[in-house]
Amino acid sequence: MSVLHAPTIDLDRLLWRIGALAAIGDTGDGGACRLALTDDDRVGRELVAAWMDELDMRVEVDAIGNIRGTWPAEAQDPPVMMGSHIDTVRTGGILDGNLGVLAGLEVVETIAASGRSIERPLCVAVFTDEEGARYPPDMLGSLAFVGGIDLEAALGTVGIDGSVLGEELDRIGFAGAFPCPGPVPHSYVELHIEQGPVLEADGITIGAVTGVQGISWQEVVIRGQSNHAGTTPMSHRHDAGYAAGAVTTFVRDMALEMGGSQVATVGRISLIPDLVNVVANTATLTVDLRNTDGPSLAEAERRLSGFLDELAQAEGVTIETRSLAEFDPVDFDPDIVDLVERTAGALGHTVSRMPSGAGHDAQMLARVCPTGMVFVPSIAGISHNPAEATDRDDLGAGAAVLLGVVSELVGLR
Amino acid sequence: MSVLHAPTIDLDRLLWRIGALAAIGDTGDGGACRLALTDDDRVGRELVAAWMDELDMRVEVDAIGNIRGTWPAEAQDPPVMMGSHIDTVRTGGILDGNLGVLAGLEVVETIAASGRSIERPLCVAVFTDEEGARYPPDMLGSLAFVGGIDLEAALGTVGIDGSVLGEELDRIGFAGAFPCPGPVPHSYVELHIEQGPVLEADGITIGAVTGVQGISWQEVVIRGQSNHAGTTPMSHRHDAGYAAGAVTTFVRDMALEMGGSQVATVGRISLIPDLVNVVANTATLTVDLRNTDGPSLAEAERRLSGFLDELAQAEGVTIETRSLAEFDPVDFDPDIVDLVERTAGALGHTVSRMPSGAGHDAQMLARVCPTGMVFVPSIAGISHNPAEATDRDDLGAGAAVLLGVVSELVGLR
Numbered sequence: 001m002s003v004l005h006a007p008t009i010d011l012d013r014l015l016w017r018i019g020a021l022a023a024i025g026d027t028g029d030g031g032a033c034r035l036a037l038t039d040d041d042r043v044g045r046e047l048v049a050a051w052m053d054e055l056d057m058r059v060e061v062d063a064i065g066n067i068r069g070t071w072p073a074e075a076q077d078p079p080v081m082m083g084s085h086i087d088t089v090r091t092g093g094i095l096d097g098n099l100g101v102l103a104g105l106e107v108v109e110t111i112a113a114s115g116r117s118i119e120r121p122l123c124v125a126v127f128t129d130e131e132g133a134r135y136p137p138d139m140l141g142s143l144a145f146v147g148g149i150d151l152e153a154a155l156g157t158v159g160i161d162g163s164v165l166g167e168e169l170d171r172i173g174f175a176g177a178f179p180c181p182g183p184v185p186h187s188y189v190e191l192h193i194e195q196g197p198v199l200e201a202d203g204i205t206i207g208a209v210t211g212v213q214g215i216s217w218q219e220v221v222i223r224g225q226s227n228h229a230g231t232t233p234m235s236h237r238h239d240a241g242y243a244a245g246a247v248t249t250f251v252r253d254m255a256l257e258m259g260g261s262q263v264a265t266v267g268r269i270s271l272i273p274d275l276v277n278v279v280a281n282t283a284t285l286t287v288d289l290r291n292t293d294g295p296s297l298a299e300a301e302r303r304l305s306g307f308l309d310e311l312a313q314a315e316g317v318t319i320e321t322r323s324l325a326e327f328d329p330v331d332f333d334p335d336i337v338d339l340v341e342r343t344a345g346a347l348g349h350t351v352s353r354m355p356s357g358a359g360h361d362a363q364m365l366a367r368v369c370p371t372g373m374v375f376v377p378s379i380a381g382i383s384h385n386p387a388e389a390t391d392r393d394d395l396g397a398g399a400a401v402l403l404g405v406v407s408e409l410v411g412l413r
Numbered sequence: 414m415s416v417l418h419a420p421t422i423d424l425d426r427l428l429w430r431i432g433a434l435a436a437i438g439d440t441g442d443g444g445a446c447r448l449a450l451t452d453d454d455r456v457g458r459e460l461v462a463a464w465m466d467e468l469d470m471r472v473e474v475d476a477i478g479n480i481r482g483t484w485p486a487e488a489q490d491p492p493v494m495m496g497s498h499i500d501t502v503r504t505g506g507i508l509d510g511n512l513g514v515l516a517g518l519e520v521v522e523t524i525a526a527s528g529r530s531i532e533r534p535l536c537v538a539v540f541t542d543e544e545g546a547r548y549p550p551d552m553l554g555s556l557a558f559v560g561g562i563d564l565e566a567a568l569g570t571v572g573i574d575g576s577v578l579g580e581e582l583d584r585i586g587f588a589g590a591f592p593c594p595g596p597v598p599h600s601y602v603e604l605h606i607e608q609g610p611v612l613e614a615d616g617i618t619i620g621a622v623t624g625v626q627g628i629s630w631q632e633v634v635i636r637g638q639s640n641h642a643g644t645t646p647m648s649h650r651h652d653a654g655y656a657a658g659a660v661t662t663f664v665r666d667m668a669l670e671m672g673g674s675q676v677a678t679v680g681r682i683s684l685i686p687d688l689v690n691v692v693a694n695t696a697t698l699t700v701d702l703r704n705t706d707g708p709s710l711a712e713a714e715r716r717l718s719g720f721l722d723e724l725a726q727a728e729g730v731t732i733e734t735r736s737l738a739e740f741d742p743v744d745f746d747p748d749i750v751d752l753v754e755r756t757a758g759a760l761g762h763t764v765s766r767m768p769s770g771a772g773h774d775a776q777m778l779a780r781v782c783p784t785g786m787v788f789v790p791s792i793a794g795i796s797h798n799p800a801e802a803t804d805r806d807d808l809g810a811g812a813a814v815l816l817g818v819v820s821e822l823v824g825l826r
Binding site: 194195196197198201213215217226227228229230231232233234236239241242244245246247248249252255256262263264265266267268269270271274275276277278279280286288290324356357358359381382383384385 | 607608609610611614626628630639640641642643644645646647649652654655657658659660661662665668669675676677678679680681682683684687688689690691692693699701703737769770771772794796797798
């Protein structure tokens with residue numbers, strides 16, 4: 001198929017759907033709040049399912065609430081799947097997740113309207129609870145879809161509000177009849193905003209996502225001794241606050257020294273008793289380490305562990321760590337990464353290979369089928385925030401690349 | 414007067430008074446809570462005033478609620494004043510402040526019982542609101558006594574519970590008739606627990622306090638930019654959390670490098686949004702700097718300020734500072750420091766000259782008359798805590814040194 005004669009997406013129609021979905025759970029400040037399995041999530045799901053129905057797709061809901069729309073409706077072969085999620089964090093923007101789902105519908109509508117033939121079916125998936133903001137862990141629906149978590153365990157997840165996932169799924173009418181894990185797709189392609197500043201800073205329109213960084217989250221609890229900040233000489237101190245500062249600067253220096261994709265963040269620090277004139281006896285902080293390379297991530301964890309041992313010894317404090325999350329890096333399918341890069345170039349867009357720093361449903365699908373992602377720039381790198389935004393032209397470029405990639409995968413003629 | 418024939422204090426009687434006062438506001442865990450001008454403070458004041466009365470002292474209450482007991486009752490010459498405070502922090506111990514007041518009564522009772530002559534009168538003072546735990550600033554009563562704060566301003570102080578100091582003083586019946594500022598004493602000597610670990614660590618019984626450290630408290634607010642901890646490369650960050658860690662380690666390294674009496678503490682840190690996977694946009698922390706040497710303290714402040722400027726530049730963050738407290742160092746009277754040291758030695762106690770890291774009423778009295786302090790060890794350096802304690806023998810040694818010093822100052826014959 002020549003790009004010159006390819007069907008083209010209708011950007012206004014895509015933006016209209018994005019706006020219509022954003023009106024559900026509208027927070028009044030440019031953002032949307034549809035925490036997973038709330039009434040607002042239910043209404044959003046019903047809207048997307050109605051659109052699938054209008055597009056003559058076969059709509060199926062599985063036991064964890066994932067929605068799949070297949071086109072043509074009668075198709076049974078493994079489809080080329082697009083999709084993402086429509087649940088949001090509490091201070092959500094209108095693009096995160098939603099873009100991947102609605103651009104998927106736009107691709108289906110465009111291909112259907114083209115009248116051309118395809119060799120395998122299309123599918124758009126809406127995965128349950130990708131954010132994990134109400135029910136940890138994140139990407140729960142796609143994890144269940146690929147068989148990565150026991151269904152009963154997933155249904156029993158207790159939310160931050162004390163609710164039980166399975167009960168809320170029943171309540172909103174999305175405990176579906178279709179089995180989970182579900183049927184393995186032919187391939188999976190997800191369009192998503194970058195949620196970081198790299199594309200914008202580099203002046204690039206399309207990210208050909210090579211994989212997802214491995215993640216290591218640890219909680220570090222440092223216990224020293226409370227003392228009067230005036231009467232206690234520096235040499236007599238066991239200062240948990242100082243030790244917290246030392247960990248914070250260590251992980252940053254380590255990430256800079258390791259280079260590559262290594263990032264390190266101390267996002268939470270709390271001191272006890274948290275008084276201006278008292279040396280802290282306890283500090284609790286979190287360390288978020290990420291790297292696209294598994295061995296490098298393990299090396300970062302080892303170096304941190306060694307530093308904590310030395311620090312405990314030097315300061316006369318005790319340090320305990322607890323793993324909060326641990327995900328290995330995921331590599332996407334090289335052929336699909338190539339296809340994304342080639343398609344973007346053929347459409348005249350600047351394109352760059354890049355890893356994803358955030359987790360996405362695509363990393364779960366990568367366990368079972370050839371998978372890739374398309375990134376578009378986030379203005380100022382802002383996401384999970386009502387100010388989350390992407391230029392109109394970039395949204396159009398992303399949807400066009402998704403259409404081109406999927407056209408190739410379905411064998412559009 | 415020869416030490417060999419000197420009167421001696423009755424340690425059991427002193428300990429009994431300490432125990433009786435500690436029963437008021439007893440927290441049940443070894444501590445006491447008598448926040449300034451509460452009903453428990455009132456009952457404690459009434460008990461101490463009753464003891465003064467039993468000792469035939471002339472009891473006078475001034476306009477800020479400071480209590481003075483003078484012996485002999487009819488004496489009018491400037492007295493040798495002892496004293497401290499009996500208000501506590503919320504988690505107070507039973508010695509902080511109380512020891513100085515009750516050892517003063519013990520000295521009066523011992524000298525009175527000795528039948529010897531004195532050249533000038535004795536006085537024991539109980540200063541209002543030394544802790545500042547209910548009404549900031551601390552040492553408010555002694556500050557008013559020496560004319561360091563306008564009386565009306567002091568009476569108008571609003572407490573942490575919204576109460577007004579002058580109204581509470583009226584309510585508990587301690588808005589006295591005597592003028593404030595009050596009459597200048599001949600001299601002032603205060604016995605106090607060290608509230609730090611130095612004497613215990615060095616195996617010394619008596620501290621001859623040379624003065625009080627200067628104090629500089631600053632609040633530091635660092636504003637950077639919130640970003641996703643996974644998707645934001647290290648080079649794109651403006652991480653307020655990292656900057657807070659860098660300040661914390663800087664002030665510690667600076668204090669160690671400056672040496673001498675310089676101490677530096679970051680006791681409070683809070684991050685916004687305080688999430689494991691978000692680079693903090695705002696960090697608020699406090700820096701407590703103290704030094705007995707004024708120019709060195711000013712140098713520490715300058716070095717911190719220079720570091721903050723460099724850090725703001727390097728990290729692309731803004732940093733604002735606000736002074737929370739600023740007290741110049743206080744030097745005690747060299748003759749009284751010598752007298753404390755000599756008296757302790759003559760009584761066979763180990764003694765060491767040392768600065769006070771904490772503030773005390775003595776530093777206010779030092780503005781108007783020759784002043785000194787006697788420190789006794791704090792077990793494990795613990796204070797402002799129900800576990801606050803001092804060995805019985807050390808309490809006896811401290812009271813004996815106070816008696817010896819005061820005997821010299823009053824010209825006991």
